[in-house]
Amino acid sequence: MENSSIPQFPEPYWRENSKIPSFDKLNESVKTDVGIVGGGITGITSAYLLSRQGLQVTLVDAGVLVNGTTGHTTAKITAQHGLVYDELINHFGVEKATLYYQAAEEAKQFIETTVKELGINCDFQKEDAYIYTNEDNFIKQLELEKKAYDQLSISGELTNSIPLDLPVKAALIMKEQAQFHPIKYLKALVKECVKNGVKFYENTTAVDIEYNKHPSIVMRDGNRVTCRYVIAASHFPFYDKESFYFSRMYPERSYLIAIKADHNFPGGMYINAESPTRSIRATEHNGKKLWLIGGENHKTGQGIPTMEHYKALYNFAENHFTVKDYLYRWSAQDLTTLDKVPYIGRITKNEDAVFIATGFRKWGMTNGTISGKIICDQILNKENVYSELFSPSRFQADPSVRKFIKMNTDVAKHLVKGKMEYTNSDVSKLEPDNAMVARIKGNRTGVYKDKENELHMVDTTCTHLGCEVEWNSGDRTWDCPCHGSRFSYTGDVIEGPAKKPLKKIEDHS
Numbered sequence: 001m002e003n004s005s006i007p008q009f010p011e012p013y014w015r016e017n018s019k020i021p022s023f024d025k026l027n028e029s030v031k032t033d034v035g036i037v038g039g040g041i042t043g044i045t046s047a048y049l050l051s052r053q054g055l056q057v058t059l060v061d062a063g064v065l066v067n068g069t070t071g072h073t074t075a076k077i078t079a080q081h082g083l084v085y086d087e088l089i090n091h092f093g094v095e096k097a098t099l100y101y102q103a104a105e106e107a108k109q110f111i112e113t114t115v116k117e118l119g120i121n122c123d124f125q126k127e128d129a130y131i132y133t134n135e136d137n138f139i140k141q142l143e144l145e146k147k148a149y150d151q152l153s154i155s156g157e158l159t160n161s162i163p164l165d166l167p168v169k170a171a172l173i174m175k176e177q178a179q180f181h182p183i184k185y186l187k188a189l190v191k192e193c194v195k196n197g198v199k200f201y202e203n204t205t206a207v208d209i210e211y212n213k214h215p216s217i218v219m220r221d222g223n224r225v226t227c228r229y230v231i232a233a234s235h236f237p238f239y240d241k242e243s244f245y246f247s248r249m250y251p252e253r254s255y256l257i258a259i260k261a262d263h264n265f266p267g268g269m270y271i272n273a274e275s276p277t278r279s280i281r282a283t284e285h286n287g288k289k290l291w292l293i294g295g296e297n298h299k300t301g302q303g304i305p306t307m308e309h310y311k312a313l314y315n316f317a318e319n320h321f322t323v324k325d326y327l328y329r330w331s332a333q334d335l336t337t338l339d340k341v342p343y344i345g346r347i348t349k350n351e352d353a354v355f356i357a358t359g360f361r362k363w364g365m366t367n368g369t370i371s372g373k374i375i376c377d378q379i380l381n382k383e384n385v386y387s388e389l390f391s392p393s394r395f396q397a398d399p400s401v402r403k404f405i406k407m408n409t410d411v412a413k414h415l416v417k418g419k420m421e422y423t424n425s426d427v428s429k430l431e432p433d434n435a436m437v438a439r440i441k442g443n444r445t446g447v448y449k450d451k452e453n454e455l456h457m458v459d460t461t462c463t464h465l466g467c468e469v470e471w472n473s474g475d476r477t478w479d480c481p482c483h484g485s486r487f488s489y490t491g492d493v494i495e496g497p498a499k500k501p502l503k504k505i506e507d508h509s
Contacts, residue, residue, distance in 0.1 A: 038233035040070035045372030051196035079104035251484025306474030
């Protein structure tokens with residue numbers, strides 16, 4: 001594979017041919033019933049549901065709508081969240097594992113019903129989902145997962161072949177799952193929200209919540225949204241309430257390429273059981289099938305140069321399929337909780353005004369949708385059978401404690417490593433559109449040289465808790481290996497938990 005065949009800039013296919021309307025920045029303080037922070041599937045679904053109930057809703061996003069994790073998804077609408085149900089039964093019991101499955105199914109049904117009710121043309125279609133393996137030691141795990149399916153009354157089937165032409169020793173099918181074009185779907189929901197009076201504001205960064213009689217969402221520029229209820233749907237919660245979510249979740253990046261192949265896609269959605277992950281599905285593109293191949297998960301800010309992950313996916317495509325063209329590449333960041341179950345609901349047990357939804361573990365289409373339904377019910381004081389399962393206040397002793405210790409030991413290791421590592425100082429050898437970490441005047445400095453040979457320099461100390469960021473060559477960002485904060489090459493915050501930008505360094509002489 002020639003490097004020249006890799007698209008130069010990461011851009012998701014979804015955003016190319018379906019533009020969501022743009023909205024102004026919030027330039028004044030406003031009052032509303034519900035303030036929502038985050039314009040992805042969780043925030044927009046919540047706004048849609050609440051506005052249908054007559055509540056006044058205001059939604060703000062730090063960037064533009066549907067350009068975060070939702071805009072970088074594989075857009076599978078499925079309850080098959082990897083090998084998870086046997087594990088959930090062991091940790092939570094059959095009743096709660098059943099609720100987890102039913103929540104995903106309810107989210108899938110809600111999307112299908114909404115598509116039909118609103119007449120949304122979003123390439124929604126039913127597909128069977130497959131977990132497959134070509135390794136002997138994962139066959140037993142698939143068999144255990146099938147037993148879990150049977151216990152939970154999930155329609156599944158074990159097989160030793162799949163429609164896709166890949167080497168396979170075993171596979172587990174979950175029938176009647178679905179996929180769609182997420183931006184076409186959410187564009188229609190935004191249109192309905194506007195009809196219902198929802199106010200949207202883009203390029204408006206929320207940094208805190210302050211309390212008087214009612215909570216106020218405080219923006220970086222000082223403007224406020226005063227409301228009765230706040231929904232933090234910003235992927236990583238922008239407000240913590242001393243709940244330490246940064247230590248109760250870990251961030252992972254994954255990668256996706258879009259190709260045209262020389263043979264027909266046989267249908268279905270696929271993900272392997274072993275590592276490295278390989279996820280495969282197809283979508284419509286100019287009347288033909290665009291193959292989406294994803295995987296290569298790793299903890300944010302750690303591991304090999306990120307462009308190598310894209311190359312690994314290209315090599316996989318070349319080795320198994322007849323590739324005609326490479327059209328797109330993009331990456332996403334996802335958060336996983338200690339017990340793999342998302343945090344959805346009141347931010348703390350006794351907090352009745354602030355709600356969060358986070359930790360979707362790469363399954364945001366179903367988890368984000370059910371988040372909107374759960375939080376809407378809680379705001380309207382309606383009983384929701386999933387509230388206890390997803391409660392952010394839970395802390396299961398097994399497996400949570402072991403993962404908590406392991407995860408935070410890893411954070412401590414990277415905190416020390418970043419401070420001690422040797423760095424180069426010869427910025428003059430840096431090529432255009434490349435970056436390096438240099439020791440300048442004794443300080444660890446991130447240096448990016450753009451295509452016009454202009455240098456952009458930042459202090460590499462993350463403004464969250466002081467870890468040292470690393471260069472992400474695939475996306476041209478500075479990523480924190482401790483808690484997953486991400487910054488542009490100019491130091492601006494792309495993703496939390498950090499709220500402040502990296503300090504810019506003006507003088508490198």
